[in-house]
Amino acid sequence: MSAMLNRAVRCTAAVLAVVAVGAGATACNSSSDSSASKAGAHSAAQDKGAESVSGVKVKEMAAKGSRTDAINVSSGSAGKRCHTGELDFKWGGPHGGRPDMEADNQQVASIKLTNESNRTCTLRGFPGVQLVSESGETWDLRRSADTPSTMTLKPGEDTAAVSMNILPVPEGMEGPKRFVPSKVLITPPDETSHVTLDWPYGGALLDQSGATRPGTFVNPIGIG
Structure with missing residues (x-):
């Protein structure tokens, strides 16, 4: 015994x-x-690229050993890019979609970017995204394996977005370590200053902050 x-x-x-x-x-x-x-x-x-973590379905993984900052190689002219202070950041994907934090598979959380300047600017590459938990722990998201494309925003346009694949942990699920987001810090591609947004969806994510290929990661700037 x-x-x-x-x-x-x-x-x-x-x-x-x-x-x-x-x-x-x-x-x-x-x-x-x-x-x-x-x-x-x-x-x-x-x-x-597919597995199940304590009953939570993982369909895609971040690129192994990928960066977590906002610096992008060959991202184009610095004079044309959109600067942090020229952009407005608001939660919400296409058609107002929001992630289901009680799902047992990956969801998508998106932040729409609006050009509030009086000039046309471009966004290309991966933003830096850091999650901050209720207890003050931080998680710098790794990048997906997707290839970036250039997004051009005229004054007032909001056709670009930051999107994150996230891996929720349903409330009643026992076993997995949880990361409860409270804030999200976002740095546009090749910028050094960030904005801070409150996490609006509640719930918890599977804590894979130390993993090289987590199920929660950031995608390149894309269509919003």
């Missing part, structure tokens, strides 16, 4: 450790060889 209890404790610790690094929890059984086999299967699934 004591041996079975010790084995259960070791398995529980192993599951929590794996969730903490964002690789997904592997179920434990009475055989260590079987556990190793399942762990290998999860690793192979992650390499293919």
